[in-house]
Amino acid sequence: MTGIANFNGLVDAHCHVDLLPNWQQVLKDLEAKQQFTFAVTTTPRAWQVEKEVARDYRYVRIGIGLHPQVVRDRASELSALERGIPESPFVGEVGLDGSLAHKGSMVEQAKVLQRIFSVCGEVGGRTLSLHSLQATGAVLDLIERSRVHERNTLIFHWFTGSLAELRRALDLGAMISVNADMLSTLRGKSVALTAGRQRTLTETDAPFTKRHRLVEGIPDVHPALISLSRCWADDVPNVTRDVGRLAMDVWRQ
Numbered sequence: 001m002t003g004i005a006n007f008n009g010l011v012d013a014h015c016h017v018d019l020l021p022n023w024q025q026v027l028k029d030l031e032a033k034q035q036f037t038f039a040v041t042t043t044p045r046a047w048q049v050e051k052e053v054a055r056d057y058r059y060v061r062i063g064i065g066l067h068p069q070v071v072r073d074r075a076s077e078l079s080a081l082e083r084g085i086p087e088s089p090f091v092g093e094v095g096l097d098g099s100l101a102h103k104g105s106m107v108e109q110a111k112v113l114q115r116i117f118s119v120c121g122e123v124g125g126r127t128l129s130l131h132s133l134q135a136t137g138a139v140l141d142l143i144e145r146s147r148v149h150e151r152n153t154l155i156f157h158w159f160t161g162s163l164a165e166l167r168r169a170l171d172l173g174a175m176i177s178v179n180a181d182m183l184s185t186l187r188g189k190s191v192a193l194t195a196g197r198q199r200t201l202t203e204t205d206a207p208f209t210k211r212h213r214l215v216e217g218i219p220d221v222h223p224a225l226i227s228l229s230r231c232w233a234d235d236v237p238n239v240t241r242d243v244g245r246l247a248m249d250v251w252r253q
Contacts, residue, residue, distance in 0.1 A: 009241055012206075014203035014204070015038070015039060016207065017060075026219075051088070065081075068097040089126060092155075114145075117142060121147060129155050131157060140172070155174065178192050181205075181210050
C-alpha cells in the first residue's frame with residue numbers, strides 16, 4: 001500500500017465487486033472513498049476485465065481467482081490463472097468447497113488448488129483469499145504440504161472450521177476476514193476472539209451476505225466493524241484503527 005497517505009482505515013478484505021450492479025462505477029466510488037478493497041474474482045477471465053478498470057487505483061486491488069465452486073466447469077482456465085498470478089499480487093477467490101453441492105468435484109478442486117499454491121510458492125509475495133467451506137482441514141493439509149505460507153500471506157475468508165483448525169491456521173501465520181453475518185453466530189464470535197487483533201480483517205463478501213448494505217452504491221464495511229467492536233468489547237474507532245494498521249502492515253507493497 002505504498003503511497004497511500006490518506007488511508008481512512010476502512011478495509012474490505014473480500015468482496016465480489018464485479019457481481020454488483022454498475023460495478024465499474026462501484027470501483028470508482030471505492031477508490032474515491034479511500035476504502036481499501038480486495039476485490040476477488042471467480043475466474044481469470046473476470047480478472048482480466050476488472051483489472052483494466054482498476055489498473056491505476058491505489059485503494060482497490062483486483063485478485064485473480066478460480067472459485068472452487070466453478071472448478072468443474074472452468075478447470076480449463078487454470079493455465080490462464082497460472083499465467084496471471086505473477087502479474088497479480090492478490091489471488092482470490094481460491095480454495096476448496098466440500099459442501100453437498102460441490103464435494104463431487106473435490107479431487108479436481110484439490111488438483112487446481114495444489115497448482116495455485118505451487119505457482120504462488122514459486123513467485124512469492126502474493127496475498128491469497130481462501131475459501132474453505134466444509135473443507136478447512138483439506139485446505140490446511142495442502143498449505144502444509146506446499147509450504148505456500150512461507151512466502152505468501154494467507155487469509156481465510158469467512159472461516160467456518162473448528163477452533164482447533166483455526167489454531168492450526170494461525171500457527172501457519174494465516175489471518176481471517178470476518179463479516180457481520182459471520183459475527184452474528186457464536187462460532188463466528190469465537191473465531192474472531194481467538195484470532196484476535198493481530199490476525200483479523202474485515203470484509204463484506206458483497207453481494208453474498210444477508211447484512212450487506214449499499215451506501216451510495218458501494219459495499220459498506222461498517223456493519224462488520226460494529227459487530228467486531230461488540231465482539232471485542234471496544235469502540236468502533238479503535239477497531240477500525242487496528243484493522244487498518246494490520247492491512248497496512250500486510251499490504252505495504
